[in-house]
Amino acid sequence: MAHTKNKASIYQVAGRILFLLSNTLETTSGKATLAKLRNSIGRDISQTVEVWPLVFENMPEEFLGVGSKSTAEERAVLHSLQLYALYQQGNSESVLMSSEEAKQKKKDNMGTWLATMRNDEARLALDRRFNTMITASTYEELLHYLRQMLTLLKSKSKGSVKINFAKLSEDLYWYIRGYEDRIRIGWAREYYRFRKQENTEKEGVENEE
Numbered sequence: 001m002a003h004t005k006n007k008a009s010i011y012q013v014a015g016r017i018l019f020l021l022s023n024t025l026e027t028t029s030g031k032a033t034l035a036k037l038r039n040s041i042g043r044d045i046s047q048t049v050e051v052w053p054l055v056f057e058n059m060p061e062e063f064l065g066v067g068s069k070s071t072a073e074e075r076a077v078l079h080s081l082q083l084y085a086l087y088q089q090g091n092s093e094s095v096l097m098s099s100e101e102a103k104q105k106k107k108d109n110m111g112t113w114l115a116t117m118r119n120d121e122a123r124l125a126l127d128r129r130f131n132t133m134i135t136a137s138t139y140e141e142l143l144h145y146l147r148q149m150l151t152l153l154k155s156k157s158k159g160s161v162k163i164n165f166a167k168l169s170e171d172l173y174w175y176i177r178g179y180e181d182r183i184r185i186g187w188a189r190e191y192y193r194f195r196k197q198e199n200t201e202k203e204g205v206e207n208e209e
Contacts, residue, residue, distance in 0.1 A: 009060065014077045014169035015099075017058045018084060022094045037085035041147065045070040045078055055081070072176040079143055080169035087150050091159035102164045110168060111191030114149055116161050118191075126152075130191055134184045139176055 024030030033054060040048040045055075046068050055078050056064065063073035088095050097105070105112075117126055129152075133145035153161060175183045 009063075010073060010076060010173045011166045011170045013058060013060065013063065013073075014080050015166035017054065017077065017081060018096055018165050020058075021081070021084070021088075022096050025088070025094060026092065034085040034088060037082050038089065040078075041082045041086065045074055048078070051078070051081075072173055075176060076169050076173035079172055080165050083143075083146060083150055083168065084163075084165040086147060087154050087159075087163065087165075090154070093159065095159045095162060097162040097164040101162065102167070105164075107190065108164060108167070109171060109187055109190050110146070110149075111187035111189065111193075113161055113163050114153060115191045115193075117153060117156055130188075134187055139172075139180075142175065 021030065021033065024033070033051075036050040037054075040051050055074065059074065059077070063071060063077075065071040065074055084096070097108075102108075111130075114126075114130060129145070129149065133142065133149055136142040136145055171183050171186075
């Protein structure tokens with residue numbers, strides 16, 4: 001992909017806002033902000049007045065749109081924040097992947113995190129849901145299925161699976177910019193690779209026995 005400057009900046013901007021939110025989890029204002037983000041889900045950015053301060057105050061000038069039309073940067077950051085607020089709900093501890101872990105797991109993406117659910121009896125059903133998500137015909141449809149999958153992951157993991165939402169913001173940005181096929185295959189590789197590696201390890205143990 002081109003535009004590596006924008007790519008890095010999206011990650012940094014989203015990461016900075018997520019860090020601020022994570023540090024105020026147990027405060028009244030922090031809880032209120034997360035609630036506002038959840039309430040803004042499904043609405044156009046022009047209809048999310050309550051979260052404008054959080055998003056726009058932390059955006060570099062070149063990311064901001066003109067008039068009522070939102071930029072890819074604005075949308076990607078806002079939507080990743082909404083998904084974070086949804087996934088964080090009900091957990092007193094942060095569900096964000098630490099910066100140290102993120103550096104060690106640069107290849108991790110949404111496929112990696114969702115793959116942690118592939119070890120139960122509902123594996124085939126989960127695979128169908130994942131495939132439906134990554135073959136979504138529109139960006140809005142992708143967000144719809146992403147919310148469903150994250151809600152499912154939250155219920156199963158109770159927040160134990162930490163997610164790099166700054167990386168998700170970056171992926172959403174490139175999806176909006178027309179690189180959806182690259183994002184899809186990247187998520188699919190990580191989703192199916194996780195289980196393949198796990199099975200290989202198990203088979204090795206069984207062979208030793």
